[in-house]
Amino acid sequence: MSLKIVVCVKYVPDATGDRGFTDALNTDREAVDGLLSELDEYAVEQALRIAEEADDAEVTVLTAGPEDATDALRKALSMGADKAVHIEDDDLVGSDVLGTSLALTKAIQHVGFDLVVCGMASTDGAMGVLPALLAERLEVPQVTLLSELSVADGQVTGRRDGDAATERLTAALPAVVSVTDQSGEARYPSFKGIMAAKKKPVETLDLEDLDIEADEVGQAGARTVVDSATPRPARTAGEVVTDEGDGAKRLAAFLAERKFL
């Protein structure tokens, strides 16, 4: 029996670029080059490892995003995923996380799944809640924020390093998991992988294919609105001194002046 794994990956603006907003106060996805979110590489990695352990498994990578988001899918395919699904529709622009979770849920159901693997958070929105929303919508267990996981005998088990405690978790498949950047280094695509990825199938779906009404997602369906976005005022340049044996004294004097001592 084949194990069907769907990995959700997001195409995000490069965090080292000058990220900003459009006039409509959405994340500007054109000003800065996009890439596969680094945190989702860990998700692809874990999915591939689980697939390698299983007798028979199929890994599908899934994204909801603009045309260029195909780049993120190609990268995941070149790492070793088998096929890709791209949800692309102009009416998705401006979706909040609830809208995005609806589109992804429908696509996951379309593909069929035993296991959904997500990253811990997107590097742009950084909410870290989408996996929980997928679990709620798909009506399956959420086993999230794992720094270690394994899948065997129809069960997923893992370790979650929470705020106050480390928990060992277990749930029956089908399930939604998310993995942290502690879960294990992601592999680099090999040259062979990059070549092979070019021939792997990418299915494109729009809202109609997913049976979603335009007003359920996108700006129209968003349940939140951004009223203003202001660049943080540059920190006024502080004093930087070179230590000539008196560095600590001068730093202490500064801390005293600011009433820390």
Next chain:
Amino acid sequence: MAEVLVYVDHVDGTVRKPTLELLTLARRLGEPVAVHLGPGAEAAAPVLGEHGAVRVLAADAPEFADYLVAPKVDALQAAVAAVEPAAVLVPSSAEGKEIAARLALRIESGLITDAVDVTAGDEGPVVTLSVFAAAYTTTSRVTTGTPVITVKPNSVAPEAAQAAGTVEELAVSFGPLATGTKVVSRTPRESTGRPELTEAAIVVSGGRGVNGAENFAVIEALADSLGAAVGASRAAVDAGWYPHSHQIGQTGKTVSPQLYVAAGISGAIQHRAGMQTSKTIVAVNKDAEAPIFELVDFGVVGDLFDVVPALTDEVTARRG
């Protein structure tokens, strides 16, 4: 007056500080009603009342500890149905955000996570966020349903405001999803005796420049002289020099203390994401070109092994 639900983060009835901050914010929007799940509601009630909770809705059941997240969503949903609040505030912990998100989906409401401020507005709560590694500040609102908002620690100073804090039983029935993910074991984090990282007024962090687990004693000594928490960069954590639970940054903790001290940390964007909103920032780094110096109020270009121990001595001498 409208009531506002506040989800209580506690350890067996010992309320954690971010919850008191939430109660303070909630009073701007209406009358706070606390939701306390698990054991210890009677112990928590006086503290919650002191900070403005008019009522404490309490539910205790083994499911809250034995299964992940979903039982708490059932309970919070029951509280929303019982109270019909004007808003729901939840601490922005990993778990808090997951609970809030699933709740928002169920009650068909909008969700905003990681608020750094919440104020009352004509069209409901106005929520301030710090986004893109704190490069931008945004204000936003929930336009549909009961606003569900998660709030970061240190967003406001907790203020006392005595209210009744009457404990009332919250009836919860668990749905089919509640018992999906079993918590097989739970190992509480060992206390270091130092302040909680996200709640600390001062944080002293070490990075790759610390160059070894044993050298972190230098960072800890400065932290102890200042009564501070200890943080680390990802490079230091990945090298195994300090536990991941102390990592500051995008994939670690976000801190916003009064004073942040960075030693041997270059100041990469992902690190900044976790500390950029600190009120005062100082750094010690031997590279004058390190990007961390763009952020500092005071910086010392020098070897941390000279500067940090000498600073510890200065602090100890001055603090007496």
